[in-house]
Ligand SMILES: Nc1ncnc2c1ncn2[C@@H]1O[C@H](COP(=O)(O)OP(=O)(O)O)[C@@H](O)[C@H]1O
């Protein structure tokens with residue numbers, strides 16, 4: 001198993017606020033790495049830096065040894081980085097299956113095709129993924145009217161359609177009930193092991209984190225304050241302090 | 252040296268009136284989200300009112316300036332009246348419908364002004380006490396210009412104090428930045444909106460009145476100034492009064508020195524500067540990146556479905572009627588229906604970029620009229636056959652759209668739209684002013700179809716083939732990955748980029764495709780008319796197309812078709828009204844059209860096809 005993602009001394013500040021302050025970590029192929037920390041700790045910013053939506057002030061990001069610092073999101077994606085957003089983001093005027101088809105079309109570089117109709121392109125492949133994440137019954141419904149939990153699943157299917165090596169999942173279970181959360185993370189973990197995908201995710205529910213993460217890193221005020229296996233992190237005094245003081249659930 | 256300084260000072264003084272207009276436009280937009288097309292009319296009315304008040308009052312320094320202030324206040328009151336009677340009912344409607352209403356007001360005011368103020372241009376009175384000149388190293392500058400250079404910064408400071416130091420101003424800024432917060436504060440919004448309209452309109456009136464001694468008053472001022480004001484707002488940065496000031500100075504200086512460099516078209520200079528500014532600072536000199544705007548859920552479109560059988564049958568029926576038309580209709584009807592078909596194609600091309608593409612254009616006539624000119628010039632100068640001219644017109648317009656679109660897609664929403672209008676106005680001015688090549692105001696005449704198509708029935712079929720063919724191609728494109736990618740870019744900002752879509756490039760291409768098909772419509776249009784004039788590229792023409800699309804509704808493909816048919820039919824009906832019988836010298840068609848638009852906007856704020864689509868769900872609309 002090789003190193004999939006290396007993050008080295010990452011810095012990002014917005015005006016006066018330092019959102020990410022010298023964060024370094026790495027992630028092995030096929031592992032689930034949970035990034036936890038209170039609200040405003042800089043988790044989403046980390047995700048945005050890795051997938052290229054934001055440009056770091058300092059630091060390096062490598063994927064499979066390749067330096068991707070400062071690359072545009074669409075180029076990072078082509079290297080095999082799939083992403084789901086904290087606030088689910090899909091194409092609301094399209095149906096569920098069309099959303100996934102769009103990813104296939106893009107990954108086969110057919111976006112500018114003016115000859116074939118979309119309805120005939122990669123429909124079967126898209127349906128297969130919908131089945132995998134469990135929303136196949138909804139395939140023909142517009143994304144605009146889907147329940148939020150289902151939308152998160154569609155996002156997962158979209159992220160998987162490009163055969164990613166790395167999945168970035170910012171609060172994949174936000175807005176779901178506890179049972180659904182556990183189910184979705186179980187599914188994610190299974191897919192990740194099957195396909196040897198590395199997953200970086202954030203999650204507020206500690207039950208979910210401790211039952212599925214291989215490793216955990218803890219962020220507070222932009223700084224990485226602890227890392228290790230779930231048991232190591234659970235016993236860390238500083239982490240206990242943070243989570244005693246603030247609530248462990250939220251957005 | 253002296254001449255140089257005088258040129259510079261002239262530029263500064265020109266900037267004053269531009270600044271007032273642009274600042275007013277920006278204020279009104281910031282609070283109410285209304286792109287007020289009637290702002291240009293307010294400017295014009297300001298100039299006329301000042302002219303009449305100043306000539307009526309006894310001569311004197313005090314009365315002159317009183318006249319200017321009276322004019323500004325009168326226009327402010329006019330603005331409030333329009334806000335209360337019309338805009339207030341429309342704040343809940345989509346922004347574009349408010350735009351449509353303000354354009355209707357512009358049309359109405361245009362005809363009323365002609366009637367009230369007379370057709371001939373008014374030469375402004377000299378300002379008493381300021382009618383001399385200063386000598387600067389041998390060159391003369393009117394004293395009045397110096398006065399303007401002093402007044403503009405004073406108004407800027409006044410506005411700054413008003414917006415930063417008063418409770419009202421702070422509310423205005425809060426409303427500009429966050430509209431929901433305003434509602435939460437429980438501020439009386441009605442009063443706030445009306446007062447902003449008053450101030451903004453006052454500024455427009457002041458701009459018109461104060462330039463009177465320099466530029467006089469004429470009936471073309473309304474549209475001329477609005478394009479410049481849009482450029483200033485975009486260059487200065489939306490919502491920034493300081494930016495508007497800087498940009499006015501820049502544009503004022505440019506026109507002043509531009510005359511020396513390129514006397515035919517100072518607008519070309521404006522274009523170059525705008526281009527440079529937008530390349531370096533996409534949000535304008537002092538503008539901030541726009542906050543992402545999310546579509547309210549009720550505006551999210553339903554997915555694209557193949558047309559239901561009923562709809563296909565209706566479409567087929569219309570097609571059969573059109574094909575059989577020559578057997579039972581006279582030549583007059585053939586021409587009318589040919590015109591509807593061409594106009595429908597132009598509208599469909601705008602719908603293509605507006606609806607699925609999410610990019611509104613206020614300047615689509617640049618490509619429609621541009622296509623007509625491209626074909627006409629080809630015939631005129633190279634004697635090219637009709638077929639070649641019709642084939643090359645869309646290509647030329649595709650190229651033009653690639654150039655214009657490259658700049659436009661760097662912006663979004665209303666800023667993009669303003670930029671399209673500015674570009675279109677520049678294209679129009681090139682055609683209008685470069686009379687050696689384009690014939691200027693006299694147009695290009697004698698562009699007739701090839702021999703085989705000169706029979707009216709044959710030409711009618713050719714028109715149908717080109718127009719309906721173009722419409723069907725555009726429709727098909729929406730079902731292909733190209734069309735889906737367009738919609739993807741419209742639906743979400745984050746998502747496309749994270750699945751490998753280059754949003755800006757896609758929008759650029761969509762823009763170009765829209766240009767191609769508008770060019771095609773223009774190409775065939777010129778042969779149906781036999782001639783082309785600059786009006787085909789004018790702002791009014793752009794709004795004919797835009798309003799037809801809005802009339803039909805932007806949420807279904809049948810929208811532009813219904814809208815264009817209604818528009819051409821209306822235009823035809825109005826041209827049939829026998830005004831001369833009632834002793835009218837002029838045809839007040841703008842007044843009538845504007846009035847109809849206002850009624851339509853109030854009656855169907857969702858567009859006609861949108862309205863009927865909702866009433867007869869699944870029967871007439873494609874998307875449902
Ligand atoms: N675009 C931005 N502009 C300014 N500040 C930001 C921006 N994005 C995040 N921040 C700030 O950075 C800090 C970290 O935010 P974020 O990464 O969203 O935290 P988390 O996802 O851990 O809750 C917060 O203080 C937040 O206010």
Ligand SMILES: [Mg+2]
Pocket residue numbers: 043044045086251
């Ligand atoms: Mg977050």
